Amino acid sequence: MTPQQQGGGQDGSPSFTRGSRVSKPFARAGAARGQLKTRITLLLLLAGLALLAVQGGLFYREATAELRAQLNDYLTTQVGAVVTDLDDRLAQRSQLLEAAAKSVGVDADTLPAEAPRLAARFAHLNALFDSVVIVDADGRIVGDAPPLPGRVGLNVQFREYFQRSLRTLKPVLSEPFRARTSGNRSLVALTAPLLDEEGRFAGMLVGTIDLFSPEFFGDFLHFKVGHSGYLTVSSVRSRTTLFHPDASRIMQPVAQPDENPLMQRALAGWQGVAESRHGRGGARALYAYRPLSSANWVVGAVLPADEAYAPIARLTRVLLVSGGLVGAVLIALAWLVLRRLLRPLDTLREQVEALHEGRYTGPLSPGGGTELQAVADAVSGVFAERQAAEAALADREAFFRTLNETSPLGVLVVSAGGEIAYCNQAAHHLLSHDGTPPLGRSWFELVAVDERDEVASMWSAAVAMGAPVRFSCALEAEPAPLLTLRFQAMPGDGPARYVGVLLDISAEEAARQALSMERERALAILESIREAVVLTNHLGEVEYLNPPALAMLDQRPFELSGRPFNRVARFVDCASGHPLNIGTLSIDGGARQVDLVRDDGTRFAVEVTVSRVGGAQGFEDYRVVVIQDDAPRREREATHRWEALHDPLTRLCNRRGFHQALSVLLADEMRRGGEHAVVMLDLDHFKAVNDGGGHLLGDALLQEVAKLIALSLRASDVVARLGGDEFALLLYDCPLAVAERLLSDLLSALGNYRLEGPDGQLYRISASIGYTRVKPDDQIPADPMARADVRCYAAKHGGRNRLVMSGD
Numbered sequence: 001m002t003p004q005q006q007g008g009g010q011d012g013s014p015s016f017t018r019g020s021r022v023s024k025p026f027a028r029a030g031a032a033r034g035q036l037k038t039r040i041t042l043l044l045l046l047a048g049l050a051l052l053a054v055q056g057g058l059f060y061r062e063a064t065a066e067l068r069a070q071l072n073d074y075l076t077t078q079v080g081a082v083v084t085d086l087d088d089r090l091a092q093r094s095q096l097l098e099a100a101a102k103s104v105g106v107d108a109d110t111l112p113a114e115a116p117r118l119a120a121r122f123a124h125l126n127a128l129f130d131s132v133v134i135v136d137a138d139g140r141i142v143g144d145a146p147p148l149p150g151r152v153g154l155n156v157q158f159r160e161y162f163q164r165s166l167r168t169l170k171p172v173l174s175e176p177f178r179a180r181t182s183g184n185r186s187l188v189a190l191t192a193p194l195l196d197e198e199g200r201f202a203g204m205l206v207g208t209i210d211l212f213s214p215e216f217f218g219d220f221l222h223f224k225v226g227h228s229g230y231l232t233v234s235s236v237r238s239r240t241t242l243f244h245p246d247a248s249r250i251m252q253p254v255a256q257p258d259e260n261p262l263m264q265r266a267l268a269g270w271q272g273v274a275e276s277r278h279g280r281g282g283a284r285a286l287y288a289y290r291p292l293s294s295a296n297w298v299v300g301a302v303l304p305a306d307e308a309y310a311p312i313a314r315l316t317r318v319l320l321v322s323g324g325l326v327g328a329v330l331i332a333l334a335w336l337v338l339r340r341l342l343r344p345l346d347t348l349r350e351q352v353e354a355l356h357e358g359r360y361t362g363p364l365s366p367g368g369g370t371e372l373q374a375v376a377d378a379v380s381g382v383f384a385e386r387q388a389a390e391a392a393l394a395d396r397e398a399f400f401r402t403l404n405e406t407s408p409l410g411v412l413v414v415s416a417g418g419e420i421a422y423c424n425q426a427a428h429h430l431l432s433h434d435g436t437p438p439l440g441r442s443w444f445e446l447v448a449v450d451e452r453d454e455v456a457s458m459w460s461a462a463v464a465m466g467a468p469v470r471f472s473c474a475l476e477a478e479p480a481p482l483l484t485l486r487f488q489a490m491p492g493d494g495p496a497r498y499v500g501v502l503l504d505i506s507a508e509e510a511a512r513q514a515l516s517m518e519r520e521r522a523l524a525i526l527e528s529i530r531e532a533v534v535l536t537n538h539l540g541e542v543e544y545l546n547p548p549a550l551a552m553l554d555q556r557p558f559e560l561s562g563r564p565f566n567r568v569a570r571f572v573d574c575a576s577g578h579p580l581n582i583g584t585l586s587i588d589g590g591a592r593q594v595d596l597v598r599d600d601g602t603r604f605a606v607e608v609t610v611s612r613v614g615g616a617q618g619f620e621d622y623r624v625v626v627i628q629d630d631a632p633r634r635e636r637e638a639t640h641r642w643e644a645l646h647d648p649l650t651r652l653c654n655r656r657g658f659h660q661a662l663s664v665l666l667a668d669e670m671r672r673g674g675e676h677a678v679v680m681l682d683l684d685h686f687k688a689v690n691d692g693g694g695h696l697l698g699d700a701l702l703q704e705v706a707k708l709i710a711l712s713l714r715a716s717d718v719v720a721r722l723g724g725d726e727f728a729l730l731l732y733d734c735p736l737a738v739a740e741r742l743l744s745d746l747l748s749a750l751g752n753y754r755l756e757g758p759d760g761q762l763y764r765i766s767a768s769i770g771y772t773r774v775k776p777d778d779q780i781p782a783d784p785m786a787r788a789d790v791r792c793y794a795a796k797h798g799g800r801n802r803l804v805m806s807g808d
């Protein structure tokens, strides 16, 4: 029953029997799924945090820019209000002082005397000035209101405001100074020049302002910039601090450039709002500076950055806290969602694991959507293919195992060191003849001692090159080697393993040795026979020549190894002279008469017999070429042929030769049209020669007559002795008239001839001759010969020593 048949889980997915042991790949798959969930959760968290960071950053940037713009406006407004207020107060006081100075007519000389009166007149200015003093042209205070003991008589000639006012004859605001007569307070002085009627300097009216009076900087002590900010007023000319919440800095030099670079810029003319750090390592603050138009002062407002950006900091804290809370919620949600989403993966892993362990055979159905089902289908297909491949592999393995174990060939697996790791039954049988199992033994121990070094050397060389190795060797056994084996090995599935094939070649080796001895014997025989014998391989290359062959071919042995036979022995056809090679000489077809042409061009009549040996069962064949001197036989044959057609006494043709020549003529259609003469000649009274001079003399006469006849005719004509003293002549292309003349001459020659006998007697000779022409209807040689013979007979009976021509 498959797991699916056993029932499904609560969610309808198949349930499986969990194995007691989880295989490594599936354990890794489970761990990987956990890692995947963690990674996705972290990824989501990081994405959420990144989103929050980007949004928070953008928000922070916008909020900071907006806040900074508002702070700029705020500080600019604050500083502007203070500057405007100071300008108004100074302008109001300067105008009042100048109006008072112009309201009185003075003279430099009378001013000291009139000063008390004038001071009383200017007492209304004390509402705006701390005090009002009248200074004469020499710089000496000559009157004051309200009166202050010890003030009149003081000389302010060297005060800078006195000098500037004297020089410009215009109202001047002094640099702050501490007035000893006024309790060392910080004062500034406004001057208004007193001019006489002619406009000459007669003195000046000076109103002092207590900088920290409630009407002036005293208000600033309560002036707040934000909650913790403050105002400053500095003098550009003297570069001193006129007002600062820290009283110890009043009337002190302004901050140095490294302490407050913006202050230095403001003293140089810059106005605006900027952020800077207060001194090295100091707190950051926003600074706003603006100069007064009525005095050479700069008003500054300082707002610490902590307070200025406090809303941003609060906002950031809120963002971080809310982001953290959102992130935590997101993580929890992502974890739960992923757990649910990845549950089909768990199901798939469990199903694949069950499939792998054989606990499940059905199709994979993990649920979780079409994509995962597609993966499951693909995995199902792979498993099906794997199972089919495993079944096929098992079949092949069983087949090869059976083949291996039943093979007559020994199969070995040998390590690179020569140790036998495996052997099949055949190899086991071959190698365990001494009773010791071969497995685990060194291959070299089994080799015969005298061959062991050579085998080890070949083995080492082959292993070093990773090349196949093949050798034959005898096995070590007592008392003598039992087997001769051929071992052929190739590198196996790794450099340390060789797969070898072992074959018992003892019988083969014995056969080879027997064959070698047989060959030795055959060579000895070949060396001893008279016929020339050449041995060639299947390619026609010379492998062996016996001494008669070397002599016949005029060759030396060392020149012949591997040379093509057709270059060693050149044969030509006897009649045509066409070259023949060993391929065209019939094999096993009997002897063939050919001519042998040596390198020097000389030709020999030889008889060649070519035989094939070997070639059975796929072995290469050899050819044995036997060459015999054929000259004697061929001479005998020629003699027989000549004797059959010729008369041995006169060496003329005999009757058969003449018949043959005449038959050829009669058969030659071309020549039948010509005029040819056939002559029969019979000596007259030849018997008398024999009888008188003896038979030998008769033979001599016959020979002389043959010569006389041959001399009378053309070489192409045929002269035959038909027998006894009877001759026949065939005169080609010879009309009868010509024949008559020739034969007449012959008769004359015969008549003139004298033959001396042994006893000194001279013998004369004559002949009876009949002749005829070859006629178109002559069929056989006897036809014209009969006609000529009749005429010869007629000549004989006509008185001999004459010619008789056939008229037919």
Ligand SMILES: Nc1nc2c(ncn2[C@@H]2O[C@H](COP(=O)(O)OP(=O)(O)OP(=O)(O)O)[C@@H](O)[C@H]2O)c(=O)[nH]1
Residues within 6 Å of the ligand: 682, 683, 684, 685, 686, 687, 688, 690, 694, 695, 696, 697, 698, 699, 723, 724, 725
């Ligand atoms: N020496 C010699 N004599 C031969 C040979 N053959 C035949 N004779 C002789 O030649 C003679 C031929 O004689 P015949 O046939 O009678 O002719 P003949 O003597 O010439 O007489 P006619 O022809 O009638 O003139 C015979 O005595 C033969 O013995 C031969 O080869 N040698």
